[in-house]
Amino acid sequence: MKCFERLVSQPIRDCLPPSFDPHQFAYRANRSTEDAIAITLHRALSHLENRKSYFADDTTVVGLISDGDEMAYREIEKLDRDKTLKELKEFKPGNPKVERVRILLHGPVGAGKSSIINSINNIFQGHITSEALADATGGHSFTKTYKTHYTRDPSNPTYKYAFVFNDTMGLEVDKDKGMPPEDILLALKGRVKEGYTFNPVSPLSENGPYYNKDPSLGDKVHCLVTVLPIDTLSLMPKEFFSKLRKIRLNASDMGIPQVVILTKVDEACQMVKKDIKKVYTSKYIKKQMETCNAQLGIPMNCIFPVKNYHKEIYVNNEIDELLLKALKHMINFANDYVMAVADKAH
Known part of the structure; x- marks a missing residue:
């Protein structure tokens, strides 16, 4: 042996x-x-x-045989990049009480949550950025504090677009490690103040200085995004999916829409690595999307495979297209939520 x-x-x-x-x-x-x-x-x-x-x-x-447009499992519509960017830059929430829709990212350590924020910011700035500090080695969460990330107009840096991201500490299977699920639920309710440092063994206390006792609608989360690395999805234990499922059910009880972003598609499939446009013809990518659908209960049309900027030093239209499609849906879902809150108020 x-x-x-x-x-x-x-x-x-x-x-x-x-x-x-x-x-x-x-x-x-x-x-x-x-x-x-x-x-x-x-x-x-x-x-x-x-x-x-x-x-x-x-x-x-x-x-x-899995490549070729005739085998695509999702309708492939060519995105007008400039038109979509213009729409997202001009977007305003449908509820006058909300200045910007808030999108919360959560998921396991090393999934690429911070990289998503940077990758989307790259598109709007037209060059590679590092708005959210990211770590390439994984192991333990690099994000320690609760911070709001804005996307700014490159021609007028004081102007911020009408959507923001909140990054979170990475989730882990062990109870005393990673982001406490209780803190995610508090963040969804707008209870976590800017600058709060996550503590794996002690969730935020109601008596703590970073507990928001009177959150506005703008403080609350309007879309919850679960970020998962597609290349190691099959190795995630059932206990981890159970933890994600509980968070999702709590978000559903609050009426908050949810999206799943599957990162690292190029590392999961050699065909996609050679040609990112074939992401929707890869049987392996489709299978992993179906796994998310089955394990988390997320509808297939709310699951988006993407590639973050990693080794690239210039922006790339094909990478941007997948990210912009996902972002557009996130913002649409978040806007639907704040408008539904406005409708209930009348």
């Missing part, structure tokens, strides 16, 4: 992407040898997403 391990260990390590910690399967909780083998097999066999590629075993040969 030891001889076999020595023979296969190096080829397996060669298949793992450089972004993975080489010790993550050996020393991280809820990670086993089976996890390492599963993700390595996925990487090794991802070529099956390409047209005319084959997999052979002892009994059969199966050809998988």
Whole structure:
């Protein structure tokens, strides 16, 4: 057995992407040898997403064809980037009591929450930015405090567009680690003040200085976004999905709309890595979207696969298109919510 391990260990390590910690399967909780083998097999066999590629075993040969517009599982409509940007820049909430719609991002450590904020800001600024500090190594959450991120007009930096993002500490499976779910629920209600430092073992207290006792509609969250890394989605334990599901149900009880953003599509599928436009023809991407639908109960039309800016040093229209489609839906859902609140008030 030891001889076999020595023979296969190096080829397996060669298949793992450089972004993975080489010790993550050996020393991280809820990670086993089976996890390492599963993700390595996925990487090794991802070529099956390409047209005319084959997999052979002892009994059969199966050809998988998944690329090409004729196989797209979601309607692909070419986005007019400039027109969409103009609409988003000119957007105003339908409720006069709300100056800007508020979008809250939450999800596991290393999912790319801060990178989404930066990537969207890149589009509006026309260059790579670092509005929300992000960490490329993962492990533990890089975001520690509750902060509102604005998107500004590059020609007039004092002017802020009518949508904001709030980033949160990463969620973890262990109870004493990561973002306390109680704090997420308080943030949804507008109870968390700007600058609050998250404490994994002690949620915000009603008597604390950062507890907002009288939140306005503008302080509350108008759209909840769950950010998940699609390349490791299949390795997430059921307990983690249960934690996300409970948060989603609480948000639903408050009437807050929800969206799921699946990041790292280029790391999950080689076909998409070669051509980002094929994100909606990849069977693997579709399967992971269906997993989110089944585990969280989020409708398929509220799940958006995207690629964040990571290695790029210039903005890219194809990356922007996926992000803008997701952002447009987030803002629409948030606006629907604040308008529904206004309707109830009359």
